[in-house]
Amino acid sequence: MSAVMLGDIGQLPKASKPAEGVNYRALTGEVLRLRAELPRRWEALPEAERAALYRVALEAATFQPSVLHLVRAAPRALRLYRAGRVGDFLDYARTLSLLWDDILSLSENDSPAFQRDALDAIQEAREAQPIAVLRTREDIRDFFQNL
Numbered sequence: 001m002s003a004v005m006l007g008d009i010g011q012l013p014k015a016s017k018p019a020e021g022v023n024y025r026a027l028t029g030e031v032l033r034l035r036a037e038l039p040r041r042w043e044a045l046p047e048a049e050r051a052a053l054y055r056v057a058l059e060a061a062t063f064q065p066s067v068l069h070l071v072r073a074a075p076r077a078l079r080l081y082r083a084g085r086v087g088d089f090l091d092y093a094r095t096l097s098l099l100w101d102d103i104l105s106l107s108e109n110d111s112p113a114f115q116r117d118a119l120d121a122i123q124e125a126r127e128a129q130p131i132a133v134l135r136t137r138e139d140i141r142d143f144f145q146n147l
Helices: 001-008 024-044 047-061 067-082 086-108 112-127 137-145
Strands: none
Touching: 024 086, 067 086, 086 112, 086 137
């Protein structure tokens, strides 16, 4: 049953590359279903599958398109625009981004090292000296001079 989820996610078209003939509205519904199902099934997924989902989500979340990538995607984006389907594509891209965030969050919650680092950061923030409110130009100048 867990392989179905990994397979479902692996079959989703990348939101960074618009494609013709894709029903983005239906795909958005599928991603919403996966987002609802994922938290309920996360603990039951094998560790290897959770790691694979994490790698896919991290790669997608940190993707930075090159100029060449954007140039290649432009004609497809233009065809989507002419067909009046840009909104569907953008909804899909946003929903898919939320799925990647969900996977990253679930993975981080599983990680003792991440939890420890987060607690350390919170503790450091609590112990840090409060920063004075900068209301005037003089306050700002004094702040930067004292750095």
